Amino acid sequence: VPIPGDNLRINPDRLWDTIHELAEIGPGVAGGNNRQTLTDDDKKGRELFKKWCDASNLTMGVDKMGTMFMRREGADPALDPVYVGSHLDTQPTGGRYDGVLGVLSGLELVRTLDDLGIRTRRPIVVVNWTNEEGARFAPAMLASGVFAGIHTLEYAYGRKDPEGKTFGDELRRIGWVGEEEVGARRMHAYFEYHIEQGPILEAENKEIGVVTHGQGLWWLEFTLIGKEAHTGSTPMAMRVNAGLAMARILEMVQEVAMDNQPGAVGGVGQVFFRPNSRNVLPGTVVFTVDIRSPEQPKLDGMRARIETEAPKIAEALGVRCSVEPVGHFDPVTFDPALVARVRKAAEDLGYTHMNIISGAGHDACWMQRVTPSVMIMCPCVDGLSHNEAESISKEWAAAGADVLLRAVLETAEIVE
Ligand code: HGY
Numbered sequence: 001v002p003i004p005g006d007n008l009r010i011n012p013d014r015l016w017d018t019i020h021e022l023a024e025i026g027p028g029v030a031g032g033n034n035r036q037t038l039t040d041d042d043k044k045g046r047e048l049f050k051k052w053c054d055a056s057n058l059t060m061g062v063d064k065m066g067t068m069f070m071r072r073e074g075a076d077p078a079l080d081p082v083y084v085g086s087h088l089d090t091q092p093t094g095g096r097y098d099g100v101l102g103v104l105s106g107l108e109l110v111r112t113l114d115d116l117g118i119r120t121r122r123p124i125v126v127v128n129w130t131n132e133e134g135a136r137f138a139p140a141m142l143a144s145g146v147f148a149g150i151h152t153l154e155y156a157y158g159r160k161d162p163e164g165k166t167f168g169d170e171l172r173r174i175g176w177v178g179e180e181e182v183g184a185r186r187m188h189a190y191f192e193y194h195i196e197q198g199p200i201l202e203a204e205n206k207e208i209g210v211v212t213h214g215q216g217l218w219w220l221e222f223t224l225i226g227k228e229a230h231t232g233s234t235p236m237a238m239r240v241n242a243g244l245a246m247a248r249i250l251e252m253v254q255e256v257a258m259d260n261q262p263g264a265v266g267g268v269g270q271v272f273f274r275p276n277s278r279n280v281l282p283g284t285v286v287f288t289v290d291i292r293s294p295e296q297p298k299l300d301g302m303r304a305r306i307e308t309e310a311p312k313i314a315e316a317l318g319v320r321c322s323v324e325p326v327g328h329f330d331p332v333t334f335d336p337a338l339v340a341r342v343r344k345a346a347e348d349l350g351y352t353h354m355n356i357i358s359g360a361g362h363d364a365c366w367m368q369r370v371t372p373s374v375m376i377m378c379p380c381v382d383g384l385s386h387n388e389a390e391s392i393s394k395e396w397a398a399a400g401a402d403v404l405l406r407a408v409l410e411t412a413e414i415v416e
């Protein structure tokens, strides 16, 4: 069925205002957001999103991981729906657009269809996945991972935050344990619209990223055991210095990533020292190495080299070393037919576009295992993300949402 009016577009001001109204919940300290998963702010954000969905007559389903599924009925309710999702949880120093743009563009898509009186054959479901970020509870994309059968519900419920609180207790505390079995829903297709979180689209002056692949990831959690001792009175030769071992391992990770250029990254974002006192050498150092590549051999080769060299570095200092993978997904290839549909939508709408590989992980990376999936990206200023200064323009936001609307309509099929 042809799409009526080639200039079918969303309402940019309404999308922009909706994004910034949500941004008032869980504000950061520098203009961004700290709305971490399963916090009271996450609860408030969920409630505001639900209020908006209620106003658009969407019916809500919630599964046992607290993921929110907001359904717009189709002319043929028995058909598998088209899903449009992302996440509303943020990093502790997150931006206003990471995840939020995709969920609220799904809501804007619904609002636009209602404005235009368009009915689709297939139902459309807008999704807010619980704990995409993996900042408070590792791993990232936890709820979509359970949905895709990667993790069990028990594993997810047992994950602990740095204060020792469990995912299950916190989900119960905010009152968002749903009835649905996780993964029971059948999907016809899954779309995710997201900011690029990298510099390529802006540098290439392209409005739309047609995401063909997502790079793979390992999160390797290292535990180094040294010896707590006085930083003043302990002679250098007597030290069992876990902090020094960590520093040398970080240098090695940098070297491994640089040896695998182009198309590889490696680094560390989180370190815990115990007892973390200025004048006590750490007895324990725990940190997570984050390595990624779109190429499977590079990804696995980097992991193997790091896990071989790190113990040697530690042993040379008398430090004990253990490592546990706490996050992983292989490079993902999104559905070629849907990728072509996204590209065509960008062309029909007259937006500049290019193929791109997602540097960040997304719920779509797990969804591709259960249904044909694809992502759409918009540029972000200086490629900056996971930083409160994360910024996009209203025009960029709207362009990607227009492409999302068109590609979803082609998939859900207009009936009138
Ligand atoms: O880590 C990631 O790539 C995502 O932002 N959770």
Ligand code: MN
Residues within 6 Å of the ligand: 087, 098, 099, 132, 194, 362
């Ligand atoms: Mn995200």
Ligand code: MN
Residues within 6 Å of the ligand: 091, 098, 133, 386
């Ligand atoms: Mn993120």
